[in-house]
Amino acid sequence: MTSAISVTELTKKFGDFTAVDKVSFEVEVGEIFGFLGPNGAGKTTTTRMLTGISSPTEGRAEIMGHEIHSFAAKERMGVVTDLSNVYNDLSAWDNLIFTAKLYGLNRRKREEKAAELLELFGLYEVRKNNVREFSGGMKRRLTIAMALVNDADVLFLDEPTTALDVQSVKMIRNLIRQLNESGTTIFLTTHNMAEANELCSRIAIISQGRIGAIGTPEELKSAMDKMHYLEVVFDHTPEDFISDLRQLSSVREVEQHGDKYRLFTLTPSDTLLELFDIVQAKGVKPHTVNTLAPSLEDVFIELTGQDIVHRGEFQKQKHGRKRGGGR
Secondary structure, eight states, X not given: OOOSEEEEEEEEEETTEEEEXXXXXXXXXXXXXXXXXXTTSSHHHHHHHHTTSSOOXXXXXXXXXXXXXSHHHHXXXXXXXXXXXXXXXXXXXXXXXXXXXXXXXXXXXXXXXXXXXXXXXXXXXXXXXXGGGSOHHHHHHHHHHHHXXXXXXXXXXXXXXXXXXXXXXXXXXXXXXXXXHTTXXXXXXXXXXXXXXXXXXXXXXXXXXXXXXEEOHHHHHHTOGGGOEEEEEESOOOTTHHHHHHTOTTEEEEEEETXXXXXXXXXXXXXXXHHHHHHHHHTOOEEEEXXXXXXXXXXXXXXXXXXXXXXXXXXXXXXXXXXXXOO
């Protein structure tokens, strides 16, 4: 069966700088494939090559079995960039009709498709309104609708929920699921770990131009066994207690976060037994003990060395977490 997207040793160089270095992966028909990476990792450059905007220096990529720069490939894909490409001085209806004309649809097909998409995206009642009056979430929905006017088999979504309010984010994610359930393959670029975990069937993490890992969210988290930890809150802690915790044979690293202590371990059950001995010896009582597995964000940080935080908008921050006395 033909893959929706097939990438073989895709490489992009700018002079002596290699932005994307022999990247290879397959996206199966009908899946939501997440593509994650910090700024400068090669994520955007890869996406630009896959959508035919930029030519690779080396390697090959195909969309539904067609070479990326072919007319057949462009017919099968829809592209939504992180910036809105709607025309503010036109109505939602006119934006869709104009886009459909660019794809060569006849008048009857244009109007049928415009009505269908406006209904699907909850914009039919405001179809005659000037887009300038639309909220950010409404414009984003219209942008995605415009990318689907040609019945795209593969939809590229670049940061589709960036800077949107909570209600709009929820609606866009529901639309992504709905489109996928109807058969559309989705290539989703996002910095939001929760979004990737919630939507994607598989995820590729790219860092410094190379793929660091590919797998389902659970596979990626399971692969980071060394990042399991116990999180403990004590009633009080004697002086140098953190040093005593670091001496436990099953503990790899110890972090303190406020009143919480995180004990990183490969064997949580052994650490619990050792912890029981030390709290008795020190006369300390644990208030709470939780055994926690790594999150997808933990995996991202471990593979890329960078932290991506979502607070209304996405901001790249240096990872300042101290582990085992400093990093």
